Amino acid sequence: GNSVTQMEGPVTLSEEAFLTINCTYTATGYPSLFWYVQYPGEGLQLLLKATKADDKGSNKGFEATYRKETTSFHLEKGSVQVSDSAVYFCALPTNDYKLSFGAGTTVTVRA
Amino acid sequence: DTAVSQTPKYLVTQMGNDKSIKCEQNLGHDTMYWYKQDSKKFLKIMFSYNNKELIINETVPNRFSPKSPDKAHLNLHINSLELGDSAVYFCASSQITDSYSGANVLTFGAGSRLTVL
Numbered sequence: 001g002n003s004v005t006q007m008e009g010p011v012t013l014s015e016e017a018f019l020t021i022n023c024t025y026t027a028t029g030y031p032s033l034f035w036y037v038q039y040p041g042e043g044l045q046l047l048l049k050a051t052k053a054d055d056k057g058s059n060k061g062f063e064a065t066y067r068k069e070t071t072s073f074h075l076e077k078g079s080v081q082v083s084d085s086a087v088y089f090c091a092l093p094t095n096d097y098k099l100s101f102g103a104g105t106t107v108t109v110r111a
Numbered sequence: 112d113t114a115v116s117q118t119p120k121y122l123v124t125q126m127g128n129d130k131s132i133k134c135e136q137n138l139g140h141d142t143m144y145w146y147k148q149d150s151k152k153f154l155k156i157m158f159s160y161n162n163k164e165l166i167i168n169e170t171v172p173n174r175f176s177p178k179s180p181d182k183a184h185l186n187l188h189i190n191s192l193e194l195g196d197s198a199v200y201f202c203a204s205s206q207i208t209d210s211y212s213g214a215n216v217l218t219f220g221a222g223s224r225l226t227v228l
Contacts, residue, residue, distance in 0.1 A: 034216070038152075043115075043201055043219030087152050093215045097142070097159060097166050097207060104152040 002027040004073075004090045006102030013080055013109050021075040021105045023064075023090035031092050033057075033066055033073040036101070038087040047075075047088070080109045114138050117202050117220040124192060125228055131188045132223045134202030142166075143185035144217065145177060146201040154201075160185055161207060192227045199224045 007022040025033065032051045036044040048057030050066035050073065057064050064075045075088060090102040115136045124130055136143060144167070145157040159167035160179040174190045189196060203217040 032215075036217075041221075043203075043221045044154075044217070045219065046216055049216070089154070097161070097215075098156055099215045099217060101154045104154070106152065 001096075001100075002031060002092050002094045003100050004092055004102040006090045007105055008103065010106040010108060013107070015081060015109055015111055016079045017109075019075075019077045019080045019084070019107065021088055021090075021107070023073045023075065023102060025071050025073060025090075025092055027071075027092060030068065033064070034091040034099070035062070035064055035073070035075050036089040036091055038089065038104075040086070044089060080107075082109050082111050085109045112137060113220075115202055115204055115218050115220040117200075117223050119223060120221065121224050121226075123226045123228065126192055126194060128192050129188070129190045130192060130225070131186055132200055132202075132225075134185045134187070134220060136183055136202075136204040136218070138204055138206075138218060140204040140206045140218070141182055142205050142207045143179065143182070144203040144205075145185065145187050146203060146219075148199045148201060148222070150198075158185075158187075189225075192225075194227050197225055197227045 004025045034049045035047040037047040038044045048059040050057040053068035055066045062077045087104045087106050089104050117134045142161045144159045147155045158177040163179045176188045179185045199222045201222050202220040205217045
């Protein structure tokens, strides 16, 4: 079935550093791909999505491009802030109503 | 106005007790879910209801029983609580357009942290 493999953390960065979190997927066909973010003490919320190959999703300075050739959907941000400290989840739908989440990557940004 | 609200936010109880967590969504979505998040942040889906019909029933102990009185509510009842049930339980909702590429954008509640002593 469809699944994602996500870079394990934790990741610790200084403010204004560049962030990349790797995500690769295995899927039948070309499902939509998602990044969700979970801030401390909160539920997950959608950060960005891409619905087809070569699409780029972007939000809050984060970007991810749906790459069919490398089956990847890596999350990037050019200059992180302390407020970006959170757990980030890559996800894609399976073919039975479920959303399959990666293991989550904890990111801590230090001032 | 909170889109997906769960109560209680925190629940501390003794082993062997029975407890419930309630969830309500005001987004008009047709599908609701329960997820369990462990201490390592790993998310595991437990159940899902679509228009009050159970569509996902993962391998969880039968001490866990979901109930959906209408499509805006999904409650989780847990009998005979065990130490391993300690976790954060998240309710979520979505509008399923189809079972595969239906862009499953989930809206999550803030979570209910269950601690079993």
